[in-house]
Amino acid sequence: MEKIILDKTFFSIEDTLFCGQFFAYEKSGNRYLIRSDDKFCYAETTDENTEIVCNEDEAGYFSNFFDLKRDYSAVYKKALSYDLPFLNACAEQGKGIRILRQEKYENLISFIISQNNNIPRIKKSIAYLCENLGEEITFLGEKLKAFPKARVLADQSEEFFKKAGLGYRASYVKELAEKLKNGDIDLESLSTLPTQKIKEELVKIKGVGEKVASCVTLFAYNRFDSFPVDTWIEKIYRENFGGTLLDRKKISQFFIEKFGDDSGIIQQYMFHYKRNFEKEF
DNA sequence: TACCAGGTTCCGA
DNA sequence: TCGGAACATGGT
Numbered sequence: 254m255e256k257i258i259l260d261k262t263f264f265s266i267e268d269t270l271f272c273g274q275f276f277a278y279e280k281s282g283n284r285y286l287i288r289s290d291d292k293f294c295y296a297e298t299t300d301e302n303t304e305i306v307c308n309e310d311e312a313g314y315f316s317n318f319f320d321l322k323r324d325y326s327a328v329y330k331k332a333l334s335y336d337l338p339f340l341n342a343c344a345e346q347g348k349g350i351r352i353l354r355q356e357k358y359e360n361l362i363s364f365i366i367s368q369n370n371n372i373p374r375i376k377k378s379i380a381y382l383c384e385n386l387g388e389e390i391t392f393l394g395e396k397l398k399a400f401p402k403a404r405v406l407a408d409q410s411e412e413f414f415k416k417a418g419l420g421y422r423a424s425y426v427k428e429l430a431e432k433l434k435n436g437d438i439d440l441e442s443l444s445t446l447p448t449q450k451i452k453e454e455l456v457k458i459k460g461v462g463e464k465v466a467s468c469v470t471l472f473a474y475n476r477f478d479s480f481p482v483d484t485w486i487e488k489i490y491r492e493n494f495g496g497t498l499l500d501r502k503k504i505s506q507f508f509i510e511k512f513g514d515d516s517g518i519i520q521q522y523m524f525h526y527k528r529n530f531e532k533e534f
Numbered sequence: 535t536a537c538c539a540g541g542t543t544c545c546g547a
Numbered sequence: 548t549c550g551g552a553a554c555a556t557g558g559t
Contacts, residue, residue, distance in 0.1 A: 273540055364540080371539035374557065420555030425542090462542045483540035501541090524540075 254393065255312045257305040263325040265349025266298045272350050272525035274472050276363055276376045277383075277400070288383070289318055290356045291399030293392040298349075308392070320351045320475075328518050335512070339493045340519065343526035350521050353472060357440040358433065359400045360473035361455070364465045365425050374418060381417040382406070406430035425460025432458075440473075448476040463502050477517035480508040485527050486520065493523075 266285055270278050277288040284297035294307035294315050307315050316322070325348070332344040367375050379400075386405050387398035407430040414423035432438045438458065443451045448470050455466040467481035482490070482501040490496040490504050498504050509516045 365542095367539090368541040369539065369554080370541085370556085371558075374539080377557095415555085418556070421553090422542095422555080460542070464541060468540070481540070484538080485540065528540090 255307055255309045257307070257312060257316065257321075258302050259304075259321070261298050261301060261303045261349065263329065263348055264298075264303045264319070264321075264351055266296045266303055268347050268349035268525060269319075269351050269353065271529055272347065272521045273372060273528065274468075274521065275353050275355065276367075276372070276379050277359075278376075279380075286397075288397070288400070289314075289353075290359060291388060291390055293390065293397055295393075306393075318354055320354055323351075325351060325518075328515060331515050332519055332522060339489075340523065343522040344519075346530050347522040347525040350518070350525060352475065352477070352518060352521065354475055355473045356400075357469070357473040358403060361440065361458075361461070361465075361469050362406075362426060362429065364468045364472075365429065365460045366419060366422055367468075368422065368460070368462075368465060370422075378418045385413075385417075403430045403433035407434040422460060428459055444474065448474070448478050451476070452479075463505070467505065471517045471520070477514050478509060480505045480512070480516040480520045482508075483524075485524055489523050489527050 269275075270285060270287075278285050281295070284295045287294050287296055292307070292311050292314055294305050294311070296303065296305050305315055305319065329344055329348045333341055363375065363379055366378050383398040383400055386401035386409070388402075390397050390399050406426065409427065411423045411427055414426055419426060429438070433440075443454055446454070451470050451474055452463070452466040455461050455469055456463065461469075464481050464483055467479045470476045471479035471481060480486075482505045487501065487504065490498075490507070496504065496507065498507065508520065512519045
């Protein structure tokens with residue numbers, strides 16, 4: 254067992270988990286059990302620190318997963334430098350957010366499930382897939398389940414995915430799993446491409462549109478020049494930026510032109526605030 | 535009961 | 548190319 258301890262100012266577990274980037278966690282007492290692929294850790298933010306507990310040989314993995322090498326105080330200061338009252342409030346409330354460096358395959362499946370869906374249901378569906386198809390993993394004496402491999406998902410019937418609560422998204426996930434199994438799609442090979450090119454490749458997948466592709470470039474390829482626009486961001490655009498555009502792709506471009514390479518984290522500050530904390534603006 | 539949720543696909547003009 | 552209906556399902 255290994256414990257990683259960091260100052261909580263720019264790393265809050267609640268902020269990081271409640272900004273809608275990630276669905277594979279559950280509360281367990283004062284801490285959160287977090288799963289990525291087939292690896293687990295516990296995380297807790299106390300009065301002063303955030304503490305991660307994981308297997309010794311996976312400390313490097315989780316250090317990368319939580320993006321611990323990036324200086325988020327600089328990102329926060331950059332957000333304040335735009336001098337926008339609404340954004341200042343968002344950054345102040347969300348400065349503990351870190352953009353997780355997620356597994357590409359798992360993140361893509363998760364965000365296909367996310368379309369026209371709500372976060373509690375998305376979490377439930379992903380947990381169902383793991384519980385029923387995931388490899389058993391023992392972590393600190395507990396028996397837990399990994400995220401299922403693509404070849405296992407590919408062998409399921411569409412009925413299974415409907416039982417998991419995927420609804421009409423069932424066929425999307427099945428088709429993607431089959432293509433991954435056959436090697437028709439290689440997500441890792443896209444890593445070296447520019448952000449726009451990655452998105453162009455991702456939207457060729459059935460069930461993946463502009464918004465899901467933006468989430469995956471941000472959360473799994475860690476491209477901060479991504480700005481996913483969903484119903485919440487659209488509200489922010491209209492209510493807090495006085496925007497009039499209707500096309501979500503154009504709204505995304507509007508924000509990327511405004512915030513450049515900080516777009517991804519600023520998007521997360523704003524989503525987190527609007528969904529969880531908004532008072533009057 | 536109708537509307538909403540981290541949208542995308544499909545169809546007709 | 549563009550606008551709008553259809554798509555599953557649980558929560559409020």
